[in-house]
Amino acid sequence: MNKTQRNGGRAGPEGREGQDTTERRRELLDAADRVVLRDGPGASMNSIAAEAGITKPILYRHFGDKEGLYRALASRHTDALLRSLRAALDAPRERRSRVEATLDTYLTAIETHPQVYRFLMHPAETGPAGEQDFDAGQHSAPLLRRLGEELATVVGERLDLGPDGVDRARVWGHGIVGMMHAAGDWWLGEQPVPREQLVRYLADLLWGGLTEADDRPGAPGF
Amino acid sequence: MNKTQRNGGRAGPEGREGQDTTERRRELLDAADRVVLRDGPGASMNSIAAEAGITKPILYRHFGDKEGLYRALASRHTDALLRSLRAALDAPRERRSRVEATLDTYLTAIETHPQVYRFLMHPAETGPAGEQDFDAGQHSAPLLRRLGEELATVVGERLDLGPDGVDRARVWGHGIVGMMHAAGDWWLGEQPVPREQLVRYLADLLWGGLTEADDRPGAPGF
DNA sequence: TGACCGAATTACCGATGGTAACCACTGTGA
DNA sequence: TCACAGTGGTTACCATCGGTAATTCGGTCA
Incomplete structure (x- = not known):
């Protein structure tokens, strides 16, 4: 199961681990929320990470990409x-x-x-790179x-x-x-x-x- | 033949000048159109300039910014x-x-x-930088x-x-x-x-x- | 011919999204 | 007590973007 994967830690029971990571996610989202409400939809990943008291790669670990x-x-x-x-x-x-x-x-x-x-x-927000999808209807x-x-x-x-x-x-x-x-x-x-x-x-x-x-x-x- | 011929000196009356520059604008927009239709709304200024056979600063001269x-x-x-x-x-x-x-x-x-x-x-498209405007209604x-x-x-x-x-x-x-x-x-x-x-x-x-x-x-x- | 002037290019800046390499800490087994 | 593995985290970095100064090139006038 390893629902959120990552951790791989055999340590605690997986329930506990999952608890922690979803709890963490919530905190990160709270921080992101504050920044987005302050800086607008163009808020940078750096500033969001800073608000959360961490750095970019962690955000990417949790959410994949922006x-x-x-x-x-x-x-x-x-x-x-x-x-x-x-x-x-x-x-x-x-x-x-x-x-x-x-x-x-x-x-x-x-x-x-x-x-x-x-x-x-x-x-x-379609970042600078790529974004080839032209299906014209889900944007x-x-x-x-x-x-x-x-x-x-x-x-x-x-x-x-x-x-x-x-x-x-x-x-x-x-x-x-x-x-x-x-x-x-x-x-x-x-x-x-x-x-x-x-x-x-x-x-x-x-x-x-x-x-x-x-x-x-x-x-x-x- | 300087068909596009940047006028070269104030020689001609301003009307002629305007004619040329608006014609040029049209060409540039045509090129931009092709690129945007090909690469999507995230097309870069560089690629648009390339398609038009020129370079970025000219685009900026004509249109100010993206x-x-x-x-x-x-x-x-x-x-x-x-x-x-x-x-x-x-x-x-x-x-x-x-x-x-x-x-x-x-x-x-x-x-x-x-x-x-x-x-x-x-x-x-709200570029990476700035974009502080939060009037929430013209976006x-x-x-x-x-x-x-x-x-x-x-x-x-x-x-x-x-x-x-x-x-x-x-x-x-x-x-x-x-x-x-x-x-x-x-x-x-x-x-x-x-x-x-x-x-x-x-x-x-x-x-x-x-x-x-x-x-x-x-x-x-x- | 040579000074000059303006258009276009090159080279560059700062910032962004995204990632690889590295680091530190913590608990475990001998 | 000490090597070790694995975790979470950071630093350093890359490619690319929008945007702009510095520079080069082509032509005009004296």
Whole structure:
């Protein structure tokens, strides 16, 4: 088993050893967190190591490469955000309230911790070397993908969308998440309206606001 | 024959000068385009200069820094895409067809040129050094912002959205663009459904599909 | 011809991600 | 008590990148 390998130490029972190394990982991630929140997503491995009171090679032992560290770090925050959103999505209310609560939860999160948010949207960072992968579709922030899939599942489970319901649910899941994300990103920069209003507008959009609005008199129609 | 002929002395009027330098810029951008499409968004300034048959400092003379080059490059593609989208948005049909045509135009574009798409979504690249700016809101791809603002204008002009119409139009503009973007990004990776279907699903979502769907029997409601 | 001027190149700097080589400490077996 | 093995850790280093001074080269004017 040797779950984390390394150690090879016959010394203590492996459980104990694993305990230590995961505990260590947590400490390192805490340090990385502080640095990233302070210096932005471009924080260097050296500074992170320094914050943790160690040196680079140890970080590389634990996380492989920068991408690995950032993935681990992002995973923590993503998990936390996902938990909040799931809670909002599971609250026992009617549909509209549920949607508004979810939107509000997300927007509150990014408003409260913009640095975390910014980091989560930039995990790739594609260092100087290599990076040949051109699959064009996984570069986007994994957070959005996870949110989209999550929402797709919820929608697919709870709504009756007909024969092609699965595909439809996935499209809607990713689409709604993208709407929330883009609007939130723009709003975070300018904050031209209070959060509650943004939530209402977005929910209105999902509620078919675009269909119900009348053409402007004299306009070429929309 | 100094076809490129760096003018050699102020001889010519400035107009001529400008002509030459903008022509040169175009050539350099063409070269940069080829390299970026070949090596991905992480292409180095050296390789771009080599492709253009010159050396780094010239690139820096023309574009200031890497960010500048990438901005110029992105601007070209963004402008082109914006033109197509405006055309789709201005076609004389009824609202639903117009929306579907716009979605289809965008999705066709990213499907046809995924490398360009990928580059456009990663223009920041935040080099190794500095990069202290933490405003958390301008890091996102400028393309999405421009699209969002554009759509907001169109929506605001053509629809009668009541007293707070301007704010509402901006939220909707960015929201719709984000929906299109996220769904497109996900779809580009998996392509689980044909494009026409994706377009229909997204339009359905905007047409209030989420409101009209029935709860699944036995589900906790959505 | 020779001084001059500007464009382009070479050579370089500092910083980064990543790694190999080295070091020190600690407990074990004789 | 002492060699030893294995651990975690550090130092020193490499290739590469973005960016820039110093320098060379080609042509123009007196």
